[in-house]
Amino acid sequence: MSDDCIFCKIIAGQIPAKIEYQDDDILVFHDITPQAPLHLLIIPKKHITNLNEIRTENADIISKIFTQIPKLAFQFEISEKGYRVVNNCGKDGGQTVFHLHFHMLGGRHLEWPPG
Template sequence: MDCIFCKIVKGDIPSNKIYEDDKVLAFHDISPEAPIHFLVIPKEHIKSANDINENNSHIISHIFLVINKLVRELNIAETGYRIVNNCGKDGGQTVDHIHFHVLGQRDLKWSPG
């Protein structure tokens, strides 16, 4: 498989890790859009939100628990942050491995388009 995130999980491509356990990996984005911008990815290859099912949905809930932990550690839980998941080409997904961007420490405007 030629998935960049799978290669990061295996350690073939370096990343600036901020959290890792048996299910997920979190690391700083290489092109940050905010002072705090990290990604949380499952270690298991799940292509997109369209591929969440009964067998892997526990990993997605675990990702949100990890996000909760990290935003507290990074002191953005109280000031606010945004969690972004892009799904499919029109949704802006550029890596076919589900991932969640967490952005904070700046005023995030709306609309994202």
């Protein structure tokens, strides 16, 4: 856990969140500033700053996250119409919280390019 990381504080229960799923390794919760009718954040419980810190010894978390995503899509009934999964890596990539996370957006038509 990183003491100054908002997502680590959510994991620790120090900051409330609307949680949709959690297990020993990952946490899924609603974004507080949603950009679509459904906007979930999927994060590892272990603090990993961003994709640049993925190594062989922690790569299994990516598999676990991406195995959970289709289950969430079915749960929220967006699997047929479609959804977007986004990761921002680093400042120039738009990352604002430096704890690895994936945005899952759905429930409306999403334009391209995103920004």
